[in-house]
């Protein structure tokens with residue numbers, strides 16, 4: 497049942513190409529993005545003037561990525577908020593607000609209560625969920641299911657990649673409704689999504705290299721993660737995986753914030769992951785991150801750099817280099833997250849922990 501793996505989570509990491517591919521099935525036909533359930537008029541979909549994304553944990557990190565895509569494609573302002581904060585804050589909501597609730601289980605108490613609060617304020621709710629018929633999709637006005645199958649490992653892995661995929665489908669659905677993307681552009685983005693499973697599989701093939709790096713750092717006290725733009729939520733997710741699976745102190749930062757405080761943490765031997773943006777797609781950010789790596793390396797950090805294949809500029813500054821295939825910026829998180837999952841799982845195993853059942857955690861958090 498674990499497909500030859502010691503743990504479900506390891507199998508689920510390997511299932512990610514299929515999880516992304518399956519999430520695309522049935523969501524594009526006749527030149528249009530299609531939701532699974534839509535209990536609101538097309539006109540409503542067209543006339544939203546603001547989007548909130550609410551979620552918890554890894555689903556929140558996926559939500560942070562939704563902002564980049566939805567704002568870019570629709571020009572709608574998007575706010576992303578932890579569900580547990582949103583519901584107690586009196587957010588400005590009305591019938592032209594779309595609230596996107598992301599939940600693998602569809603039963604998370606904070607996210608469900610955020611949905612209820614939004615509905616009381618007359619906002620419309622679109623759920624992204626991995627569990628058919630769960631409470632959150634039942635109470636929502638529209639639903640797009642991630643179709644990655646049940647996730648047994650407590651830590652989110654394949655659900656996370658499927659959520660990113662689903663977020664982008666929602667972004668394209670809104671762009672098509674609003675006319676901010678022409679049908680041929682939607683088709684191009686969808687084709688890009690369809691090409692991702694093959695690239696995710698390529699990243700999985702280089703897993704041995706990541707596991708070897710993980711074993712070297714399995715007993716350090718702290719690991720930091722840096723990223724920018726879409727690499728920033730990836731850094732947060734990498735840190736969360738390491739905390740929950742390996743019980744290790746880990747923090748993710750926006751690399752631009754280094755000088756505003758976190759650089760004080762850098763000391764000799766501290767491992768720091770850096771998620772490099774594409775050299776082609778984001779040349780300016782790429783050069784800024786290069787100088788960040790240089791700075792932290794000069795202060796003794798051990799740099800573990802995730803960069804696009806053939807990005808030779810990073811080599812001199814990477815104590816360890818993990819190469820991923822090149823992809824357009826928005827899609828890179830589907831690739832750059834994977835080594836971080838493998839890293840956390842391997843460190844946890846090296847420390848003798850059960851990666852399917854991290855201590856103190858429940859798969860579905862149905863109490864606040």
Ligand code: F6R
Pocket residue numbers: 552553554555556598599600601602603604607650651652653736740859860861
């Ligand atoms: C982390 C993890 C949790 C969940 C969070 C939300 O690996 O699994 O942070 O992402 O509890 O759960 P759902 O998506 O079911 O609402």
